[in-house]
Amino acid sequence: MQLTTLFSVATAALASTAAALPAAKNTQANSAVANLDAVKGSGANQVRTPIQIPFGKLTTFDLQITGLEITGVTVNVEGEQAPDSSRVRCRRYRDQYAIKLGSAEFKQGSVSGVSADPADFGWVLCWITD
Structure with missing residues (x-):
């Protein structure tokens, strides 16, 4: 009988907590x-996958690439x-610490050559220039 009482109290406590949470903003x-x-x-065999890189954040994806x-x-x-997108600059790194360069700095209008053969995406950092 005590187990039933404990279960009822726990259920009521959880229900009241859930009801007290604020609604998520949409x-x-x-x-x-x-x-x-x-x-x-x-x-003809080229595949382009659209991705987004947050500015100022070293970012990785599970992709094989030849360029960006x-x-x-x-x-x-x-x-x-x-x-203006002409002010965007990015660079690929081969490690998560941005120590091992994986490409030269690149900007809009040119494909950053990573490798002739598909290579791991690595890590990319993008920023805005003056």
């Missing part, structure tokens, strides 16, 4: 990202406008 999270294509292959290309900028911050 708003889009603030973000500012560089839009890139992760390129694999060339010619900046395609634009998306900013979802109230009161802020997206900077």
